[in-house]
Amino acid sequence: MFVLRPAAVRDLPAIEELAAASPVGVTSLPANRETLLARILASEYSLAADVAFRGEERYFFVLEDCASGRLAGVCGVDAAAGFKEPFYSFRNETRVHAASELGIVNHIHVLSLCHDLSEHSLLTSFYLRPELAASAEAELLSRARLLFIANAPARFADTLVSAMLGVSCGDEGSPFWDSVGRVYFGLDYHEAEHLCGVRGRKFLAGLMPQQPVYVPLLSEAAQSVMGEVGADSDLPYDILSREGFESENYIDIFDGGPILLGRINALYSIAASRLFTLRIAGAQMAEGEASLIANTSLTGFRAVLAMARIEGDTLWLAASAAQALGVLDGDSVRMVPLQHAAEGGF
The missing domain is CATH 3.40.630.30 (Gcn5-related N-acetyltransferase (GNAT))
Known part of the structure; x- marks a missing residue:
């Protein structure tokens, strides 16, 4: 992990x-x-x-x-x-150079x-x-x-x-x-x-x-x-x-x-993420959804990829993932589903 x-x-x-x-x-x-x-x-x-x-x-x-x-x-x-x-x-901008008496109008691409x-x-x-x-x-x-x-x-x-x-x-x-x-x-x-x-x-x-x-x-x-x-x-x-x-x-x-x-x-x-109350499952958890999960600390900020299961406002997470995040049962975590992820496992 x-x-x-x-x-x-x-x-x-x-x-x-x-x-x-x-x-x-x-x-x-x-x-x-x-x-x-x-x-x-x-x-x-x-x-x-x-x-x-x-x-x-x-x-x-x-x-x-x-x-x-x-x-x-x-x-x-x-x-x-x-x-x-x-x-x-x-x-990127466009400048217009024109000579009305000649009927010439040029739109020129410039960088400012x-x-x-x-x-x-x-x-x-x-x-x-x-x-x-x-x-x-x-x-x-x-x-x-x-x-x-x-x-x-x-x-x-x-x-x-x-x-x-x-x-x-x-x-x-x-x-x-x-x-x-x-x-x-x-x-x-x-x-x-x-x-x-x-x-x-x-x-x-x-x-x-x-x-x-x-x-x-x-x-x-x-x-x-x-x-x-x-x-x-x-x-x-x-x-x-x-x-x-x-x-x-x-x-x-x-x-x-x-x-x-x-x-x-x-x-x-940001728009799709939510705060959940954490509940810790076993050491590993096969069920759930591939998710990006972070704790809510500043100095101790941590984020991982893990399988997570949602039940209302509760998020179930494997003990190994919770340990990596530095969180305990009952703590608040932020989660967003890992949509459109690159191919590969975690």
């Missing part, structure tokens, strides 16, 4: 290993020990804080194999995408640098070991964050955003970055992503274009990948799309990948 829980300082070496293996572009998971430690400490502080309204809080979670203690993945959620510094993105999404909450740092990509644990790693949000809605905005990795070409970089970012920064894609991961996005403001970027002037390669999901984001994109996230008018400033938005109250794992 796997359990999702808040990251702790003792997890740092394992998180460093996962960060080193994560794809270029996951700027919220840089292979930098100091930055990762700061992320863990910020999460611990946020969980312990008495929060009435969202602010600088950042929450960081790990997926642990209960049998071996090995970490299989990480994920996070920030209360505000741009609390300390703007969360920059490109907004903006920080429209700064006030929204942000899903970050998703990475799962590749051998588990086709398993239901991917659903646990991504969707358990939504149960955490459902438990404490005052800590988050009404809308969540998540930037998907765009198309890149391995060591050759990103077609979109090569046509846009490199022009203004003089850095290759990998260098820019590393700087952003370690230093944040604030260094972008003085170097990024302040005037709209005219898309027809970009290379054909750059235009072809705008808004396209890269192979490394196929898994989180599929999960979030089934949750109810949609791509709107925004793309990432580095690789042109789509930025997804979802209204919290309309997302499946």
Whole structure:
């Protein structure tokens, strides 16, 4: 069984290993020990804080194999995408250029640098070991964050955003970055992503274009990948799309990948989840429904995938699953049926 829980300082070496293996572009998971430690400490502080309204809080979670203690993945959620510094993105727009005396009207696609999404909450740092990509644990790693949000809605905005990795070409970089970012920064894609991961996005403001970027002037390669999901984001994109996230008018400033938005109250794992009173069955329970279940704690938050049986406002759960959640008979738990899960068992 796997359990999702808040990251702790003792997890740092394992998180460093996962960060080193994560794809270029996951700027919220840089292979930098100091930055990762700061992320863990910020999460611990946020969980312990008495929060009435969202602010600088950042929450960081790990997926642990209960049998071996090995970490299989990480994920996070920030209360505000741009609390300390703007969360920059490109907004797709159309500009009209007309010459009435010639009877010419042109509608031209442009990209405008903006920080429209700064006030929204942000899903970050998703990475799962590749051998588990086709398993239901991917659903646990991504969707358990939504149960955490459902438990404490005052800590988050009404809308969540998540930037998907765009198309890149391995060591050759990103077609979109090569046509846009490199022009203004003089850095290759990998260098820019590393700087952003370690230093944040604030260094972008003085170097990024302040005037709209005219898309027809970009290379054909750059235009072809705008808004396209890269192979490394196929898994989180599929999960979030089934949750109810949609791509709107925004793309990432580095690789042109789509930025997804979802209204919290309309997302499946939040809207369909319910609180139940727990009753503990035997060590194992074959009957019931495959479910995503979380306790209602903040600092001790836990979430698992398990078989659960509902009887009114009571949820029956195997003792092994209850132990992983850190709950006792009679405690309150939040559950949502595991619909549309990836193929695999748990």
